[in-house]
Amino acid sequence: MQQHDFDILVVGGGGAGLxxxxxxAEHAPDLKIGLVSKVYPMRSHTVAAEGGAAAVTLEKDSxxxxxxxxxxxxxxxxxxxxxxxxxxxxHAELVQMEHWGxxxxxxxxxxxxxxxxxxxxxxxxxxxxxxxxxHMLHTLYQTxxxxxxxxxxxxxxxxxxxxxxxxxxxxxxxxxxxxxxHLIRAKSVILATGGAARVFRFNTNGGIVTGxxxxxxxxxxxxxxxxxxxxxxxxxxxxxxxxxxEASRGEGGIMVNKDGYRYLQDYGLGPETPLGKPENKxxxxxxxxxxxxxxxxxxxxxxxxxxxxxxxVYLDLRHLGEKYLQERLPFICELAKAYVNVDPxxxxxxxxxxxxxxxxxxxxxxxxxxxxxxxxAAGECxxxxxxxxxxxxxxxxxxxxxxxxxAGEQAAANAHAQDFAPLSTMQEQLNQQQQQLAELSARDTGxxxxxxxxxxxxxxxxxxxxxxxxxxxxxxxxxxRALQQRYKNVQVTDKxxxxxxxxxxxxxxxxxxxxxxxxxxxxxxxxESRGAHQRLDEGxxxxxxxxxxxxxxxxxxxxxxxxxEWQEVDTSILPPAIRAYGDAAKxxxx
Amino acid sequence: MKLDITIQRYLPEQAAEPFAQxxxxxxxxxxxxxxxxxxxxxxxxxxxxxRWSCRMAICGSCxxxxxxxxxxxxxxxxxxxxxxxxxxxxxxxxxxxxxLIIDMExxxxxxxxxxxxxxxxxxxxxxxxxxxVQTPQQLDKYQQFxxxxxxxxxxxxxxxxxxxxxxxGPAALTLAHRYNLDSRDQGQAERMPMINxxxxxxSCTFVGYCSEVCPKQVDPAAAVNQSKVTSATDLLLSLLGGxx
Numbered sequence: 001m002q003q004h005d006f007d008i009l010v011v012g013g014g015g016a017g018l019x020x021x022x023x024x025a026e027h028a029p030d031l032k033i034g035l036v037s038k039v040y041p042m043r044s045h046t047v048a049a050e051g052g053a054a055a056v057t058l059e060k061d062s063x064x065x066x067x068x069x070x071x072x073x074x075x076x077x078x079x080x081x082x083x084x085x086x087x088x089x090x091h092a093e094l095v096q097m098e099h100w101g102x103x104x105x106x107x108x109x110x111x112x113x114x115x116x117x118x119x120x121x122x123x124x125x126x127x128x129x130x131x132x133x134x135h136m137l138h139t140l141y142q143t144x145x146x147x148x149x150x151x152x153x154x155x156x157x158x159x160x161x162x163x164x165x166x167x168x169x170x171x172x173x174x175x176x177x178x179x180x181x182h183l184i185r186a187k188s189v190i191l192a193t194g195g196a197a198r199v200f201r202f203n204t205n206g207g208i209v210t211g212x213x214x215x216x217x218x219x220x221x222x223x224x225x226x227x228x229x230x231x232x233x234x235x236x237x238x239x240x241x242x243x244x245x246e247a248s249r250g251e252g253g254i255m256v257n258k259d260g261y262r263y264l265q266d267y268g269l270g271p272e273t274p275l276g277k278p279e280n281k282x283x284x285x286x287x288x289x290x291x292x293x294x295x296x297x298x299x300x301x302x303x304x305x306x307x308x309x310x311x312x313v314y315l316d317l318r319h320l321g322e323k324y325l326q327e328r329l330p331f332i333c334e335l336a337k338a339y340v341n342v343d344p345x346x347x348x349x350x351x352x353x354x355x356x357x358x359x360x361x362x363x364x365x366x367x368x369x370x371x372x373x374x375x376x377a378a379g380e381c382x383x384x385x386x387x388x389x390x391x392x393x394x395x396x397x398x399x400x401x402x403x404x405x406x407a408g409e410q411a412a413a414n415a416h417a418q419d420f421a422p423l424s425t426m427q428e429q430l431n432q433q434q435q436q437l438a439e440l441s442a443r444d445t446g447x448x449x450x451x452x453x454x455x456x457x458x459x460x461x462x463x464x465x466x467x468x469x470x471x472x473x474x475x476x477x478x479x480x481r482a483l484q485q486r487y488k489n490v491q492v493t494d495k496x497x498x499x500x501x502x503x504x505x506x507x508x509x510x511x512x513x514x515x516x517x518x519x520x521x522x523x524x525x526x527x528e529s530r531g532a533h534q535r536l537d538e539g540x541x542x543x544x545x546x547x548x549x550x551x552x553x554x555x556x557x558x559x560x561x562x563x564x565e566w567q568e569v570d571t572s573i574l575p576p577a578i579r580a581y582g583d584a585a586k587x588x589x590x
Numbered sequence: 591m592k593l594d595i596t597i598q599r600y601l602p603e604q605a606a607e608p609f610a611q612x613x614x615x616x617x618x619x620x621x622x623x624x625x626x627x628x629x630x631x632x633x634x635x636x637x638x639x640x641r642w643s644c645r646m647a648i649c650g651s652c653x654x655x656x657x658x659x660x661x662x663x664x665x666x667x668x669x670x671x672x673x674x675x676x677x678x679x680x681x682x683x684x685x686x687x688x689x690l691i692i693d694m695e696x697x698x699x700x701x702x703x704x705x706x707x708x709x710x711x712x713x714x715x716x717x718x719x720x721x722x723v724q725t726p727q728q729l730d731k732y733q734q735f736x737x738x739x740x741x742x743x744x745x746x747x748x749x750x751x752x753x754x755x756x757x758x759g760p761a762a763l764t765l766a767h768r769y770n771l772d773s774r775d776q777g778q779a780e781r782m783p784m785i786n787x788x789x790x791x792x793s794c795t796f797v798g799y800c801s802e803v804c805p806k807q808v809d810p811a812a813a814v815n816q817s818k819v820t821s822a823t824d825l826l827l828s829l830l831g832g833x834x
Contacts, residue, residue, distance in 0.1 A: 138738075501631075
């Protein structure tokens with residue numbers, strides 16, 4: 001066992017974790033900062049974000065407009081004061097990234113170029129070709145190297161938080177290369193561990209996106225909020241689920257069914273906009289939840305095509321021409337060629353919805369702090385209240401900057417005011433973890449984690465997919481609870497210490513099962529349809545503000561079933577109204 | 591269809607030497623090498639260890655040698671190896687930790703050594719909250735060199751790094767060059783000592799294999815060669831006293 005002390009410990013080396021680390025280093029140069037990550041920082045899934053990062057930029061745009069779009073996108077389930085803070089701090093963060101060297105795409109005069117994005121009424125999405133997340137992550141990683149007070153612990157897997165009397169004391173981690181246990185003490189801890197989309201079978205996410213941080217906070221009594229809202233991105237590649245950016249549509253790409261018909265006009269997003277003339281908030285520039293739901297309807301009606309094992313629709317980019325595609329969407333051209341053997345300049349790309357983003361997460365206040373003193377969360381793992389029932393594309397890259405920075409500063413202030421917990425009081429939790437791990441490693445009989453994982457992924461897709469029913473969700477919830485029981489006897493075949501990747505996949509599955517329960521319980525109890533949560537059962541097919549203009553909070557109950565509570569939503573800026581896109585929005589306003 | 595895949599295993603807690611193990615893996619037209627490794631881990635042998643995450647050739651985790659060539663496992667497909675067969679080994683020139691997992695520390699140390707961040711003395715600053723002006727032509731100068739995903743394939747391709755692990759190598763030199771070419775940067779003078787040093791650009795013997803294996807067409811060989819020109823100019827200027 002090794003022991004370390006840091007004033008601030010950041011868990012997760014993606015965009016939010018790196019931004020938080022840098023903010024803490026700049027804000028409080030006297031503090032010692034630890035950055036622990038289960039992968040090298042540049043492997044973090046921020047790297048795969050493609051389209052861009054939103055901030056009010058053009059003169060015709062306004063903070064109010066960005067607030068309206070985000071709140072409408074959220075189907076009124078966003079915390080509006082949080083949205084207000086986000087919108088006002090977005091631009092400065094993107095400029096900060098520019099000052100750190102991010103290669104933002106430019107206009108001829110050398111100023112920042114912005115592109116259209118779904119659900120946004122004005123062009124405000126900054127981008128670096130179609131590799132925005134990649135460039136942001138590498139810029140942040142490289143910039144973090146300037147600060148000697150940031151000490152990285154790469155390839156450390158965090159097992160658990162240590163909480164004493166309602167305050168954070170540190171974490172327990174395993175060094176992946178050696179299998180050795182580390183007790184890391186810290187005055188402040190920031191969770192920046194990303195989402196949990198990997199509890200679903202068909203998704204755009206990397207293998208590491210397993211909800212570890214969410215589950216750890218949840219097991220210590222922090223609520224998971226709004227977990228029923230799972231974003232299906234409308235354009236994943238069939239088979240792999242690899243992401244084809246929404247920027248494809250922002251640049252003018254169109255969606256057609258097997259008959260070549262632009263079906264989105266039939267789902268409240270029309271009328272059809274002329275080819276090559278995309279219009280904000282119309283057709284292909286509707287929000288992700290609506291587009292994924294339209295796919296499902298087309299599939300039911302038998303108007304989807306087929307690619308391999310998947311039903312698909314088609315993303316047609318041919319009219320944009322090869323030169324423009326190479327300039328604006330080079331990565332998309334590369335991915336389509338490699339994974340479905342399609343040259344987008346010549347053929348439409350087959351696509352289908354794939355799970356992409358966890359709207360819910362670790363409940364924090366507007367300053368990113370949880371109900372555990374000194375424990376903060378930022379980025380996709382957190383629910384600070386920005387996304388509500390549906391996230392708008394390009395809000396999340398900006399989110400990890402705005403709230404990563406805020407969490408870093410808050411954690412620094414807290415670290416100045418706190419002392420380390422006595423090591424003696426942390427020992428008990430350490431012993432407990434060591435014992436649990438020893439038991440798991442020693443178990444020679446039992447079931448493989450692989451079978452449990454496969455069943456989890458399938459049941460989540462069946463019960464918590466794009467459209468949901470009471471019976472389907474109840475069946476999934478029962479299945480998850482049975483899988484949790486089976487997991488108690490799970491067996492890890494690999495007994496070695498050095499890079500025991502099987503052990504970590506098994507532990508990730510344990511986290512995933514708890515996340516899945518919270519997700520499914522939230523979905524079951526929300527007897528309405530809102531944003532990404534759509535139900536087919538009677539009485540639940542429409543939004544019901546009277547009963548459900550509320551956040552779901554799910555609390556862990558140890559061996560018992562999880563418990564759900566409701567929390568009021570802040571609607572202090574924009575009172576609830578009809579959520580409409582296309583021409584229907586005009587009618588809604590008048 | 592099935593393909594026999596032979597993997598060089600190394601389990602340091604069980605055997606001092608690496609050994610070969612062959613697995614038979616079913617595949618179709620879309621099965622990548624990474625898919626095959628996942629199949630082996632989940633269905634045949636859970637002890638097989640390798641790094642992976644994104645599956646889409648952007649996170650840079652899954653570099654490995656396939657039939658002797660450095661490649662990203664997620665980016666190549668079994669269908670293309672039906673005739674040749676497949677031997678997978680860990681990336682060459684790096685110490686092996688276990689199976690296909692190599693020790694990346696030297697690579698990261700080299701990246702850090704070139705000060706890969708914007709150095710801007712005027713601090714033309716965040717205080718103003720205005721972005722710098724940078725035209726598409728100025729962006730073009732370095733953009734290609736900013737696309738490196740840190741996968742390490744070029745180090746496995748580099749004979750010089752194979753002989754001398756102290757050579758800072760293609761990716762790090764490319765990153766230095768990327769910042770030196772950035773119109774917003776004024777840090778070239780700080781980076782030149784490293785580039786000019788014995789372990790810097792001049793160690794490169796211009797084999798060019800690094801560019802051939804780069805999965806992102808970053809062309810590190812071009813970056814290193816351009817760095818030599820910069821370096822020569824810099825050295826000449828310093829001899830003439832023209833550089834402070």
